Amino acid sequence: MQKTKPFMMVIMVLRFIAIFFLIVISSVKTAGRLNTEGFDAVVQGIPLWNPGNFMSVFGNAVFLFGIHHYLPSMVSPLEPQKSAPSVIRRAFGSCFSLIILVCLTAMTAWGGEEAEKCSKHLGGHFCKVQPLYNLNFQPLDFAGGWLGLFIVAYPSMAISAIPIAAITTRNTMGQALGIPPAPADKPCTLSNVLLTLAVLLPPFGVALVTRNVQAVIKYVGSYAGLTVAMLCPLVLVIKARDILDMFKGKDKYVKRPLKSPFGHRRYYRLVTTFYSVSLVLVSYKLLFC
Numbered sequence: 632m633q634k635t636k637p638f639m640m641v642i643m644v645l646r647f648i649a650i651f652f653l654i655v656i657s658s659v660k661t662a663g664r665l666n667t668e669g670f671d672a673v674v675q676g677i678p679l680w681n682p683g684n685f686m687s688v689f690g691n692a693v694f695l696f697g698i699h700h701y702l703p704s705m706v707s708p709l710e711p712q713k714s715a716p717s718v719i720r721r722a723f724g725s726c727f728s729l730i731i732l733v734c735l736t737a738m739t740a741w742g743g744e745e746a747e748k749c750s751k752h753l754g755g756h757f758c759k760v761q762p763l764y765n766l767n768f769q770p771l772d773f774a775g776g777w778l779g780l781f782i783v784a785y786p787s788m789a790i791s792a793i794p795i796a797a798i799t800t801r802n803t804m805g806q807a808l809g810i811p812p813a814p815a816d817k818p819c820t821l822s823n824v825l826l827t828l829a830v831l832l833p834p835f836g837v838a839l840v841t842r843n844v845q846a847v848i849k850y851v852g853s854y855a856g857l858t859v860a861m862l863c864p865l866v867l868v869i870k871a872r873d874i875l876d877m878f879k880g881k882d883k884y885v886k887r888p889l890k891s892p893f894g895h896r897r898y899y900r901l902v903t904t905f906y907s908v909s910l911v912l913v914s915y916k917l918l919f920c
C-alpha cells in the first residue's frame with residue numbers, strides 16, 4: 632500500500648482545501664446571520680436533538696471514521712515507533728474537531744433559509760441543510776462558479792479510499808480463510824483474482840440498482856460499516872494476540888510500550904456489548920420505524 636502514498640497525498644490536500652472552504656463560507660454566512668438576526672435568534676433556531684435523522688447521522692459517522700484505511704500508507708513506516716499512539720490520537724482528534732466545526736457552521740449558516748432545495752443556477756437562492764451537505768454550495772458564483780463546482784464534486788474524492796479499502800478487505804479475507812497471499816512477481820493468481828472480485832462486485836452491484844446515496848449510507852453504514860469498523864478489528868486483534876500467546880505464559884507480563892490502554896479482555900466485552908446494542912437499535916429503527 633506504500634505505492635498509493637503520492638496519490639493519497641494529493642487527494643488528502645484537495646479534501647482539506649474543500650473542507651477549508653466549507654468552513655470559511657459557512658462562517659461568513661453565519662457572521663451575516665448574527666449581524667442581521669442577532670445571536671439569540673440564531674442559537675434558538677439550532678436543532679439540538681432530532682432523533683428522526685439518527686440513522687443517517689450514524690451511518691455517516693461510521694463512514695467518516697473509516698480513516699483507519701488511510702493510516703497504514705500514510706504513517707508507515709513510523710519512526711520513532713513510540714510516537715505511534717500520539718500520532719493516531721492527533722489524527723482522530725483532528726478529524727473529530729473538523730466534523731464538529733463543519734456541523735456547527737452548517738447549522739448556524741443555513742438554519743435561517745426557507746427553501747427546501749438550493750438553486751442550481753449561479754447566484755441563485757440558498758436553502759436549508761441538505762442530506763448531502765455539499766449541495767448547499769451549488770449557487771455559489773465566486774470565481775465564475777468554479778468554487779461551487781469544486782465543493783459540489785467533493786464527495787467524488789471518496790474514490791481515493793476505494794483502492795485502500797479493497798486491498799485491506801481482500802487481504803483480511805484471505806488471512807481469515809487461510810489463503811496465502813499471491814507472490815509479488817505473479818499477483819494474478821486465481822485465488823487473488825477471486826478474492827478481489829468478491830470485494831469489488833458487491834458495491835458495483837449496489838451502485839447499479841440504486842442512485843439513492845443516502846439510503847446506501849444508511850443501510851450499508853449501519854450494518855456492514857458498523858461490523859467492519861467495530862467487530863472485525865476486535866476479532867483480528869484477539870486472533871493475532873492468541874497467535875503470539877500474549878494472553879498466557881511469561882509473555883503475559885512483558886511490558887510493551889505501544890500496548891493500548893484498552894488492550895484488556897474487559898474492553899473486548901465492552902466493544903462487543905456496544906456493537907450488539909447498536910445493531911439492535913439500528914435494526915429496530917430501520918425495520919420498524
